[in-house]
Amino acid sequence: MHNAKTELGEDIRMSSQKLWGIHMPAEVDTAPIDNHYVGIGWAKAGDLSSLPAEREAFKQALSQAYPDAKDGTIRVWAGTMYRFIHEISVGDLVVYPSKQDRMVNIGRITSDCQYLASDEHPNQRKIEWLGHFPRDEFSQAALYEIGSAVTLFQVRSNAAEFLKRLNPESALNAPEPNIEDDVSASGPEDDDTVTREATNLAKETTNDFIIKRLKNGLSDYDFEYFVAHMLECLGYHARVTAKSGDGGVDVIAHRDELGFEPPIIKVQCKQITDTTGEPDVNQLLGTIGDGEYALFVNLGSYSKPARATERNKSKLRLIDGEQLVEIILENYHKLAPRYRTLLPLRQIYVADVAATRKPGQD
Incomplete structure (x- = not known):
């Protein structure tokens, strides 16, 4: 691991690699770590890698596969799929916070998008995992950023903190946030989805707070x-x-x-x-x-x-x-x-996530 960290630090100083964050559900268990991949779903849409590199084409394909989904949801899904297939590059870095073991996993993309029809998350990219770290080793601001409500996002504000866990002497030349690009890629989803994700983020932040205090x-x-x-x-x-x-x-x-x-x-x-x-x-x-x-x-x-x-x-x-x-x-x-x-806590009420979940959601 020491050599991998050193090489990574050299790569960071010499390039402008992007650092991506990705969410996968807890049900995937440790499969992404064991099998060295990250993946996203929307299996009904089939292999979208052959579509023109245009978000509109992705919207049309997803609308046909999921006719009951709202326009705002389709827009977000299309932006996510487009980014995963066309904007992520081999050599880019990924932060994957795994829900199953509460670890923050950092790796490097080693392949283009591959479609595996038999998998629940069929759109996959191979990963070389470079480090696995407990969540309490990161600041709350960094954890909040990777708690983003979308499946795939670019880590910007706290990128250096994540990379320094691999090599304390490294420094990431992360580009300044491009708000317009972020909005066009993710956009607002429907109210139910936003509410559900806000609930999840509130629960996760509370869990982090309690565990850090106990530690x-x-x-x-x-x-x-x-x-x-x-x-x-x-x-x-x-x-x-x-x-x-x-x-x-x-x-x-x-x-x-x-x-x-x-x-x-x-x-x-x-x-x-x-x-x-x-x-x-x-x-x-x-x-x-x-x-x-x-x-x-x-x-x-x-x-x-x-x-x-x-x-x-x-x-x-x-x-x-x-x-x-x-x-x-x-x-x-x-x-x-x-x-x-x-453990100073105050009781609040949040939306019932299970009650707002819709059949077939990724």
């Missing part, structure tokens, strides 16, 4: 006490184990006050925002006996083998950063004052 505002040991407190909010009695000799068990939780009656829950806490692997999970499993259960809590995500272990072990539960935030939000009114001070 930077607590020591490792304090985080164990926080997890114990969350278990108490859920109706358990919980105690934190001694700092040394815990055998991988940080918290012990139980329903009865004295902790004699099963089930007993043994908890391991990791205050990390990257991926926890199967070996750590197996270490925790090795501590449980009859009438005992294993709970692993982190601020990041879990590897595929770790998740497979969870599916095969009925006495194991893995809670990642996203799930921990959900538990916090559901039980925020029960939090001790010191934790509400650490």
Whole structure:
């Protein structure tokens, strides 16, 4: 990776590569990372790469494939497809914030657009991944920019911050934002779509805020006490184990006050925002006996083998950063004052995303 970073830094200083941001749904799992690609959908429209390099031609093709879509939506889809096929160049750089593991992935485009009819996201470009970074390593402004409400966009204001994660000495000659170009390419969608995307962005920003506070505002040991407190909010009695000799068990939780009656829950806490692997999970499993259960809590995500272990072990539960935030939000009114001070939140109502989603939307 060191060589790749050095070469990338040299490329940036010598060229005016563009830095693109792309969104893919959480359902794609880790496939883009494992198979080295980024892709977008609209499968019903077929292979649009043979169309004239004109947005109007893309609008007509998408209108025919999706006759129920509104004009504003078709305009945005056409701009996205046009950019993906005709404006992205081999050698351009891509930021892909993956929802599945809350990582920011940065790579280089290595192919023209390829159409794979059998894939749910058939329009694809091959990628050489150059780095994968937890979201908390970036400023909130940078995360807000890549939380753009459109599928494909050009990263401008915070481009240098992303590239510096690959090579701290690099500097990106990012062009000044061309507002007219951005509007013509993306344009306003219909009200339902804009509302839905604004809701998603608000939720994602809140998740980032909470996870950063838990990562930077607590020591490792304090985080164990926080997890114990969350278990108490859920109706358990919980105690934190001694700092040394815990055998991988940080918290012990139980329903009865004295902790004699099963089930007993043994908890391991990791205050990390990257991926926890199967070996750590197996270490925790090795501590449980009859009438005992294993709970692993982190601020990041879990590897595929770790998740497979969870599916095969009925006495194991893995809670990642996203799930921990959900538990916090559901039980925020029960939090001790010191934790509400650490996580100052105000309740608001947002649109119900699921209720506004329309069949067939990408």
